[in-house]
Amino acid sequence: MKILLYTDSRGLKLESEDYVHYSERLAERYDVDAFLRPFKKTTTLDFLQFVKEHDISAYDHVILHVGIVEYSPRRQKSCWRMYESKRQIFDEVFGKDNIKAHLSRDFGYTYKDDKIINMYSMDMARRDLLPRLRDVPRLIWVSNTRDVPFWNDPTRQNRRGPLNMHIIHDYAHLFMDTLNESINLMQWDEDGAKEHTIEGIHLNKKGSDFLYNKIVERLES
Numbered sequence: 001m002k003i004l005l006y007t008d009s010r011g012l013k014l015e016s017e018d019y020v021h022y023s024e025r026l027a028e029r030y031d032v033d034a035f036l037r038p039f040k041k042t043t044t045l046d047f048l049q050f051v052k053e054h055d056i057s058a059y060d061h062v063i064l065h066v067g068i069v070e071y072s073p074r075r076q077k078s079c080w081r082m083y084e085s086k087r088q089i090f091d092e093v094f095g096k097d098n099i100k101a102h103l104s105r106d107f108g109y110t111y112k113d114d115k116i117i118n119m120y121s122m123d124m125a126r127r128d129l130l131p132r133l134r135d136v137p138r139l140i141w142v143s144n145t146r147d148v149p150f151w152n153d154p155t156r157q158n159r160r161g162p163l164n165m166h167i168i169h170d171y172a173h174l175f176m177d178t179l180n181e182s183i184n185l186m187q188w189d190e191d192g193a194k195e196h197t198i199e200g201i202h203l204n205k206k207g208s209d210f211l212y213n214k215i216v217e218r219l220e221s
Contacts, residue, residue, distance in 0.1 A: 001219060004056055005034045007065040008042040015198050019205040022212035026063075029216070033059075041082055043070040043119070048132055049089045057137070061219055064133075065142040068201065070119035071171040073162040079103050079117050094120060094128050111162045118167070122174060130178045140218055141182040142211065143172040146193045148200045183214050 005011065005023060011034070013021035026032050039046055044066050056062060070082070080103055083090055090099050102124065106115035120129065133139060147165040169186065176182040185196075185207075193200055196207030203211060 001060045002031045002058060003033070003219070004059040004062045005032050005036070005065075006038075006047050006050065006062070007034075007036050008069050009037045010065055010068075010202055011036040012202075013208070014202045015204055017205050019208070022203070022208040022215070025208075025212045026215065030219070041069050041085075042066055043082075043086065044129065044133070045070065045086055045089045045093060048093065049086075051136060059138065061138045061140060062136055063140050063142065063215060064136075067141075067171065067175060068144040068168060071125070072168055073107055073109070073111075073116045073118050073164050075111060075114040076103070076106060076117050077114055079119055082119060090119075093132065094124055098124065098128075107162075107164050107167075109163050116162045116164065122170060125171065125174060126178070130175065133175075133179060139179065139181065140215070141175055141179050142215075143176055143182060143185045144168055145185045145197055145200065145203075145207075146188060146190060148190045148193050181218070183211065183218065185211070 003026065005026060007023065011021075011023045013019070013024075020028075023032075023034055023036055027034060035050070038050075044064075047064060047066055083099060083103060094102075099120070102121055103117060103119075106117050109116040133141070147168055149165070172186050176184055176186075188196055196203060196210060198204050
């Protein structure tokens with residue numbers, strides 16, 4: 001079975017515990033072409049650019065573990081920098097005027113002395129992005145986990161992100177409701193997210209093993 005695996009940093013092992021991360025385990029079992037965090041901030045739009053430039057028809061399945069980078073709330077300056085570095089594909093998918101209008105708005109929160117926004121609205125995702133993902137054959141999308149507010153894990157250095165981080169739940173549900181196949185990591189409550197992740201985003205050994213088993217189950221079904 002030939003697999004394309006395209007991920008952001010969640011496809012990488014980021015903790016010191018001795019184990020094999022899900023991306024490596026998949027490569028041991030299947031013929032996997034893995035693109036693990038090909039960019040510092042790897043987004044769904046980067047994947048769409050990849051699909052434009054490569055023939056993916058030979059893959060039996062495409063596993064996509066991206067999304068949280070671009071729909072997480074972040075500082076407005078950071079969003080503008082991300083847009084500038086990926087301007088061509090963002091303009092193509094959303095339209096230049098639409099993406100600039102969105103980035104000029106804000107969520108009404110301040111974080112690190114800057115306004116907060118993300119890279120596209122729910123309506124933009126529903127209208128412009130998700131139909132393109134639905135056209136990718138044999139796509140399996142992996143959701144983010146639940147945000148855990150005020151979890152003072154040492155890896156977060158006792159700092160919280162923007163206060164409206166909970167919007168990532170809405171985006172995850174939108175993607176799962178719209179796409180043909182997905183793996184739901186939102187099923188964990190806050191305690192479950194702590195148990196399966198390093199800091200609420202990146203999977204630890206238990207989370208990685210869980211996702212590996214879910215992917216294998218889906219591929220073999």
